Amino acid sequence: xxxxxxxxxxxEAMPDLEAVYRDLHAHPELAYAxxxxxxxxAARLQMDGFAVTDGIGATGVVGVLRNGEGPAVMLRADMDxxxxxxxxxxxxxxxxxxxxxxxETVPLMHACGHDVxxxxxxxxxxxxxxxxxxxxxxxxxxxxxxxEGRGGAQRMLTDGLFEITGKPDVVLGQHVFPHxxxxxGYRSGPFLAASDGFDVRLxxxxxxxxxxxxxxxxxxxxxxxxxxxxxxxxxxxxxxEQAVLTVGALRAGAKANIxxxxxxxxxxxxxxxxxxxxxxVSSVRRIIEAECAASGSPRPPRFDELARFSPTVNDPxxxxxxxxxxxxxxxxxxxxxxxxxxxxxxFGEFGEAASAPSVFWSLGGTDPEAYATALKAGTVDEDIPSxxxxxxxxxxxxxxxxxxxxxxxxxxxxxGTSHG
Numbered sequence: 001x002x003x004x005x006x007x008x009x010x011x012e013a014m015p016d017l018e019a020v021y022r023d024l025h026a027h028p029e030l031a032y033a034x035x036x037x038x039x040x041x042a043a044r045l046q047m048d049g050f051a052v053t054d055g056i057g058a059t060g061v062v063g064v065l066r067n068g069e070g071p072a073v074m075l076r077a078d079m080d081x082x083x084x085x086x087x088x089x090x091x092x093x094x095x096x097x098x099x100x101x102x103x104e105t106v107p108l109m110h111a112c113g114h115d116v117x118x119x120x121x122x123x124x125x126x127x128x129x130x131x132x133x134x135x136x137x138x139x140x141x142x143x144x145x146x147x148e149g150r151g152g153a154q155r156m157l158t159d160g161l162f163e164i165t166g167k168p169d170v171v172l173g174q175h176v177f178p179h180x181x182x183x184x185g186y187r188s189g190p191f192l193a194a195s196d197g198f199d200v201r202l203x204x205x206x207x208x209x210x211x212x213x214x215x216x217x218x219x220x221x222x223x224x225x226x227x228x229x230x231x232x233x234x235x236x237x238x239x240x241e242q243a244v245l246t247v248g249a250l251r252a253g254a255k256a257n258i259x260x261x262x263x264x265x266x267x268x269x270x271x272x273x274x275x276x277x278x279x280x281v282s283s284v285r286r287i288i289e290a291e292c293a294a295s296g297s298p299r300p301p302r303f304d305e306l307a308r309f310s311p312t313v314n315d316p317x318x319x320x321x322x323x324x325x326x327x328x329x330x331x332x333x334x335x336x337x338x339x340x341x342x343x344x345x346x347f348g349e350f351g352e353a354a355s356a357p358s359v360f361w362s363l364g365g366t367d368p369e370a371y372a373t374a375l376k377a378g379t380v381d382e383d384i385p386s387x388x389x390x391x392x393x394x395x396x397x398x399x400x401x402x403x404x405x406x407x408x409x410x411x412x413x414x415x416g417t418s419h420g
Contacts, residue, residue, distance in 0.1 A: 001414045003329060006131040007405055010123070017404070018376045018396055020044075022092040025114040028081030030098050031146035034059045037079045037118065041143045043124055047372055050141065053164050057156035059145040064165050065129055070112035070137025071414045074168035074354075075124060075407055076347060077117035078147035084109040085388040111367060112387045113176035116394050118143060120174070120403030127408055130417075134393075135415035140165045142350070144268040147230055150199055153346035157353045170318055171351040171358035172410045174403060177341065178384045179364035180371045182398040184326050184406050185338030186361045188319040190311050193244075193270040194277045195344030197306035200265040201286060203299040209257035218263035219252045221295040224267065226250060231284045243271040243280060245343050267294040270342050280281060309344040315357030322359045325413040326406055333401075343387065359410070363403045364392025 020040070029037055038054055041061045045052045050063030083106035096108040125141045142161070146152030162168075179185060202222055207215025224246050237243045245267065252263035269280045285303065285304070292301050326335035341362070351358025366384055374383040385391035391399045 002134045002416045003325070003409050005106070006127050006412060007361065009130065010127060012403060013123060013126060014401060017400055018117055020122065021115055021119040021396060021400060023111065024089075024118055025110050026092045026094055028094050028096055028110045029079070030083065030100070030108065031080040031148055031150040031152065032058045034079040034145050034304055038145075040141065041079070041118065041122065043227070045125060045141060048126050050125065050129065053254065056161055056164070056320070057145055057152055057159045058163075060152065060156045060159075061143040062161060063125060063141040065132070065139040067132045067138065068136035071136070072138040072140060072166055073171040073410060073411050073414045074140040074142055074165070074350065075121055076142040076144060076146045076171065076173040076350060078152065079118055080114060080146050080148050080150070080152070081108050082111045083107065083389060084111040084388065084390050086111070086317035088393040092227065092395055107171045111150065111389060111392050113392070113394055114147070114375065116176045116363070116399060116403060117174070119400060120407055121313060123400070123404035124407035124411065127404065128411060131334065135270065137415045138166070139415070140168055141412065147346055151346070153349040157349065162354060163242065167354040168356050171354060171356055171412050172381050172407070172416050173360050174361045174363045174406060175345065175360065175404070176365040176394050176399065178366045178392070179362060180366055181364045181395050182222055182335045182360050182368060182402050183336065183364040184330065184402065185336055185364075186314075186319060186323045186326065186359075187338055187340060188314055188316040190272045190340050190378040191314050192275055192312035192340045192345050193272050193340070193362055194311040195307065195309040196269045196277055196281055196316050197308075198267055198284070199304040199306060200267065201302040202236060202263045202265065202288070203297045203301065204261050204295075205298055206261035207257055207259040210240065212259060215259040215298050216298065217259050219260065219289060221297065222250055222252055222263035222265060224295070225291045228287050228291060229267070229284060232280055234289070236283055237280070241273060242278055242340075243269070243274050245269050245280065247283070248313065249286045266306070270344060272340055274310070290292045297391060305416065309346050310348055311354070312360050313346040314346050314359050315351075318357035318359045321413050322361065326361070329405060329409040345357040361406065363406065365399045367395050
């Protein structure tokens with residue numbers, strides 16, 4: 001079988017890949033600032049024989065390896081980190097900071113595992129390049145900036161990604177989640193949710209804290225608004241329509257004795273159905289505008305859209321091929337069907353733009369023993385850190401080995417079929 005042959009040198013490559021992973025984890029970069037990461041990626045792809053183009057969509061990198069006639073297979077990883085202060089205690093933990101567009105200095109952390117994604121794709125690219133005699137076709141390795149709500153996929157597409165690479169015949173990718181390391185999870189159809197994000201400014205009227213009657217208190221307005229927004233899912237979304245609304249940030253005021261003149265909310269809406277999302281967006285606007293009117297706001301609220309992700313939907317036929325390849329390589333106990341995940345991604349935009357099937361799967365990154373203990377105790381949510389947590393720390397092994405192997409197996413399901 002070609003896939004095991006491609007993976008034959010994985011154990012020899014792994015010490016180098018582990019070092020790359022620890023380095024990337026210790027040096028996270030914000031969206032569209034992934035300059036160091038992009039340089040590492042470009043240098044390694046060039047060393048492996050790929051034709052490399054960088055600066056796509058600001059800081060994106062793509063490597064293309066044309067190896068005779070056959071399908072074009074795209075593998076994608078994202079590169080950006082988050083403004084989170086790391087609390088993992090790892091000896092390679094990030095202490096980095098950066099300045100955001102607002103001028104604020106923030107801590108940085110790979111709290112969503114994009115360092116895992118980059119490392120696994122670099123490993124798969126190296127193994128496939130070194131085994132070019134075992135397959136034919138075109139391998140496209142895409143390293144995307146700004147997945148975390150900043151439109152990186154669309155920016156790469158707008159910047160001419162497929163004019164450089166040609167349109168792929170299939171688009172493949174994975175995301176590390178707090179599932180047991182050594183496992184992968186697949187699902188046909190909706191896999192990740194649609195997402196809409198907004199910044200909202202609620203206007204009050206400033207006053208002295210001793211004279212609330214002379215002002216319009218945006219803190220009270222914001223508190224009332226946050227609580228009322230929670231009724232959208234509980235009272236306006238049907239029981240068989242999965243949805244989540246989260247107010248992730250609320251900022252107002254500076255001192256105890258000052259009534260501020262505005263409050264800011266940041267919120268996200270998620271569902272697996274675009275019609276449900278549209279209804280929720282409409283409800284959010286209705287409720288916020290009504291709360292402002294009820295509070296006597298001097299101005300209507302301001303809505304700024306942050307990001308809008310379509311649901312990630314896996315092509316059924318392509319998913320069955322990928323699932324079969326993953327089961328054949330990892331075994332039925334390690335490669336299993338999972339439920340949809342309420343997180344969101346812009347991965348699906350590549351397949352839509354190429355009019356090609358796409359498949360996205362989960363990669364476990366949690367210590368299996370710790371996960372089993374928490375599962376038995378019913379404390380997974382409390383004891384197993386999730387993505388975006390300051391404690392999120394995928395274990396190095398077997399996470400990296402499984403991630404590289406999964407990408408190779410999925411790619412070879414297409415590339416291998418042209419060999420014959």
